[in-house]
Amino acid sequence: MxxxxxxxxxxxxxxxxxxxxxxxxxxxxxxxxxxxxxxxxxxxxxxxxxxxxxxxxxxxxxxxxxxxxxxxAGERKVFDLPIVLYGTPFQKSVWNALADIPYGETKSYKDIALAIGAAKAVRAIGGANNRNPIPIIIPCHRVIGSNGALVGYGGGLPIKEHLLALEGVPLHIQTTLDQAIRF
CATH class of the missing domain: 3.30.160 (Double Stranded RNA Binding Domain)
Known part of the structure; x- marks a missing residue:
């Protein structure tokens, strides 16, 4: 093709x-x-x-x-692929910040907001994170709530938990519905 x-x-x-x-x-x-x-x-x-x-x-x-x-298989921590992002300039800035989160680490929505110079855009960061077109490669699963809670994930929280466990992230993070709606 x-x-x-x-x-x-x-x-x-x-x-x-x-x-x-x-x-x-x-x-x-x-x-x-x-x-x-x-x-x-x-x-x-x-x-x-x-x-x-x-x-x-x-x-x-x-x-x-x-x-x-x-x-x-636990054999790759960094992806080396050409990618093409289709989204707004704001979404692309969020997705680029997500790509900078190292394997096995997490950041909060607030951390991402600060990284892109949009400190008051925490909810918008969540929206862009939710629209990430290349999950796993652009590691939106590594974003958690500022209170340490796992929050929504396009593939579902069990998949987010699986990916974080694969990367060795401690899963002492609570996932109650009350916490899941907070950024």
């Missing part, structure tokens, strides 16, 4: 993942792909104005799949 968006679906310890890449690089990872994954990817393409129909392309996504397999 020369142009457009190519996807593949891979098995992982947290369930199937849909990986999608343009010619320039990986641009999307999606959880929960069993029933409606391609339709969700197509809607994402329309929403980001890519204007393409995704097609299966395992070869285009082979490097991303390999690096994710290494990550899940």
């Amino acid at each position: 020369a142009n457009g968006l190519g996807y593949t679906i891979m098995d992982s310890p947290i369930g199937p993942l849909l990986l999608a890449s343009t010619e320039e690089g990986l641009c999307h990872i999606q959880f929960e792909v069993e029933q409606d994954g391609i339709a969700q990817l197509t809607r994402w393409c329309k929403k980001t104005f890519l204007g393409v129909t995704p097609v299966r392309d395992d070869e285009r996504n082979a490097a991303a799949k390999k690096q994710l397999e290494e990550y899940f």
